[in-house]
Amino acid sequence: MLVLKFLRFLSGYVSLIAEGGFPERFINLCRLRGILLWELRCKDGVITACMGRKDYLKIRPVAKKSGMRVRIKKKSGLPFFLDRHSRRIGVVIGICFCVASLSILSTRIWSIDVSGNICVPSEEILEVFEELGVRKGAAADKINISAVENSALIKLSDIAWLNVNISGSAAMIEVRERGAADEKDEDDTPSDIVAARDGQIVILRPFNGTQEQKIGNPVLKGDLLISGIEENKDLTVSFCRAKGYVAARTNRKIGVSRSREIKAEMPVGTKKSYIVDFLDFSIPLGKISDAAYREKRQLRINGVTLPFGFTECTETRYAEKTLRLTQEQAKMLAMLEFYEKCTEEFRGLKVEKHEISFAQDEKGCSVGGNFVCIENIGEERKMQIEETLFK
Amino acid sequence: MKNRKRNGTRAESIIDSITGILDLPQDAVSGYAHIEISGNREAIIEGCQGVLEYNDNLIALNTGRLTVRICGCGLTIISMQNGQAIIRGTITGVDYCN
Incomplete structure (x- = not known):
């Protein structure tokens, strides 16, 4: 029934009132001429019914024969709506713009979120992804996710694992950073361990190399603690990279x-200006200096980030004063x-x-x-x- | 005229007896209307040939061999197409007249 109503809406229909003659004859003549009537109600010789937009043009001889006076109560449906609004160019342009925006923007990336990073800044990750084509406004279906992931991993040396998820118009980049354990220290250049400060040794644990001091020994800055020269059994020497932990009791003064009387920079005035952001495009509303503090705000509806937003730029002027x-x-x-x-x-x-x-x-x-x-x-x-x- | 009417009733009685013997549905062979009534809210009448009387409380339909009179209140013909009429409203009774 809903489908029928929808089809009738698409083709357009009229609600009419017929009165003053023979209602039964009117109905029978309509039936014989193939004019479809629905929602037919007859009370005190007055018929109210609905009929198709094109059928209404055929009703005149039927009404004449049955002696009914027919008038339209209401016109409904898409053709009538379009007729009514065909002169309103703004509405037509608005509808076209809306449909075009929806069809274009729904295939684009509106927002990119980075999660899981602690040491590597999000800006650095986003910059790499931008080079690889994952940017605001990029067509989501043209992004080869696995190729982008591999290329990004090569470019971001501090990232151990990353994953790109594109859900609708939002791209989420999950990363895992390389821990300290992942860094391989493969430098085997021979070296010694020397004292960085004056002090008295309390802990001495050589892991590699030859121990040169004992616990309790006072040492000066630059004294050798663990040597990188090892004596072999055949009395020859070999060089290695000395490793070890040496803790000493030291004195420090602060x-x-x-x-x-101090000289301080005091704020004397602030100026706020805004930048309208749409995907990757920015439209500054006024003159904005590079030194201004910028705070980006993206519009969100029901947790969905929209491609529109604005940046609040606050420029504070300082003057040096003696306090x-x-x-x-x-x-x-x-x-x-x-x-x-x-x-x-x-x-x-x-x-x-x-x-x-x-x-x-x-x-x-x-x-x-x-x-x-x-x-x-x-x-x-x-x-x-x-x-x-x-x- | 009288002869033709007699012939007609004879033919009808023959058809009735054949449909009775062969256990065929009456509406398929004898030209009777097929009426479906859902509760007292809706009636679907197939084989409708025209509207004889129509107002809020009574709808009389010509179904060929019979006139079906549907009584009630707030009766509406929802659709009438291809010999099928759908009547909606509060149905209080259905009468048949020859």
């Missing part, structure tokens, strides 16, 4: 001083700077003892600290070997 801090502010800034420096300096080492001192006067304040640490002081130093030794 000092920070902060003047109460005079209070003693509390100066102390706080000095402490903050001191802790930042400590965090940076003591990464990966253990602090055994520490002494922190604080001094303050009218000009500013200073924070200082003495630290006793246990840290790895082993540093690789390549050997200077002449080529003739290998011949």
Whole structure:
């Protein structure tokens, strides 16, 4: 029945009212002339019915014979709709544009998402894929996924595995990065391990090479700890790359001083401007400098990323000013700077003892600290070997 | 005239008896209408030759040998095509007249 209704809508039909004569004769004459009537209702000699658009043109003699006066109640269907709107060029253009946009855009890539990367930035991955043809606006069916995956793996040396999924108009790139274990250190150039700092050795574990120091020995910066020269049983020597772990007790000093007068760049005004993005095209609305901070926003409906979006560009102007801090502010800034420096300096080492001192006067304040640490002081130093030794 | 009518009724009675003996459906041979009624909401009448009376409460259809009168309220002819009429509404009764 639904199909019938749809077909009737496509061909167009009229609802009519006939009155004033012999309804039965009207129906019978319609039947005899092959005029199809449906939704036929007769009440008090008034007929309401529907008939095809073309059949209505044949109704005049039937109405005349049966003495009925026929008038149209409603015109329905696609031909009438098109007739009504044929003069509205804008609507026609809009419909054509909509159909064309849907048919073209549905085969294109609207968004590309990268997931699984930690160290390798998404921009780098996207750049490689763009070179290989996976970009916003590219035809999805023309992308040879396996070829792109292989080429991208060759170009991205830090990626161990990657997979490209194109679902509708969204491309998802999943990557697995190469871990530290994957990196093969195949450099066998002979080298020694020397002390990077002054200190007293507390742990000494040579993995390759000859041990030159003992636990408890004080060493100076540059002293040999593990040698890359190994003596063979036949009293000849061979060169190797020394490997090992040498931890020593070291002293470190950190000092920070902060003047109460500082020069700082203060924001004096911001200017916002926008860029309209459509697939890979950008239309800037106004003049935008390269230094502006850009925040890209893509339109989404029900979790689907649309090909439209905009970029908000915020340009902040700064002016250099001299500020005079209070003693509390100066102390706080000095402490903050001191802790930042400590965090940076003591990464990966253990602090055994520490002494922190604080001094303050009218000009500013200073924070200082003495630290006793246990840290790895082993540093690789390549050997200077002449080529003739290998011949 | 009287003779022709007598001949007609004789022919009809012969056809009736043949269809009875051969166990054939009456509507296929005898020219009777085939009527299907779904509950009291819809009736499909095949072999309809014309509308004799039509209003909201009564539809009388010419089916050749019989006149079928469908009584009810809110009766509508949904379609009438190729000798088939579909009537929808609240059907309260079906009468047959010769």
